[in-house]
Amino acid sequence: MPRKKTEKKEEKKKNSSKTKTIFIEILPDKYFILCDGRTIKDYRELAAILETISDDVFYYHVSSERNDFANWIRDVFGEEELADKIRNSKSRHEMIAILYKHLFEKLSSLIK
Numbered sequence: 341m342p343r344k345k346t347e348k349k350e351e352k353k354k355n356s357s358k359t360k361t362i363f364i365e366i367l368p369d370k371y372f373i374l375c376d377g378r379t380i381k382d383y384r385e386l387a388a389i390l391e392t393i394s395d396d397v398f399y400y401h402v403s404s405e406r407n408d409f410a411n412w413i414r415d416v417f418g419e420e421e422l423a424d425k426i427r428n429s430k431s432r433h434e435m436i437a438i439l440y441k442h443l444f445e446k447l448s449s450l451i452k
Contacts, residue, residue, distance in 0.1 A: 364417060372412045375400045383413055383422070387439035390432055398432055409435070 364382065372380040376397050380386050386409060390398070401408040407427045414423035422442050429435040 366416060370416045372409070372416075383417065383419075383439055384443060386413075387436050387443070390436045390439070402432075 366381065368379075372386065374380065374389075374393065374397055376393075378389065380389055410423040410427035413419050413426060419442075422438070425438045425442075426435055429438055
């Protein structure tokens with residue numbers, strides 16, 4: 341019996357460390373600052389704020405020449421594949437869907 345308790349504790353530790361890697365906390369100097377002054381701390385917040393920002397703010401950061409959101413995801417979080425998907429998205433709504441899908445897949449991997 342004591343062995344099973346130890347195994348459960350080990351499993352909990354594994355899961356909690358996975359959770360920490362999904363929800364990376366970054367220092368304030370790495371926050372994304374929108375041109376309107378609002379800050380974004382992670383790509384969960386990015387997905388949420390993309391739903392409400394004005395077109396002017398969105399197109400300030402995303403154009404045919406650049407994608408500040410994709411660069412931030414790559415440079416700060418090291419998520420190359422996610423950054424590429426964001427960079428290649430055709431619309432703000434597709435970008436939101438990509439971010440939420442990525443988050444869902446990361447969270448789903450914890451359940452397995």
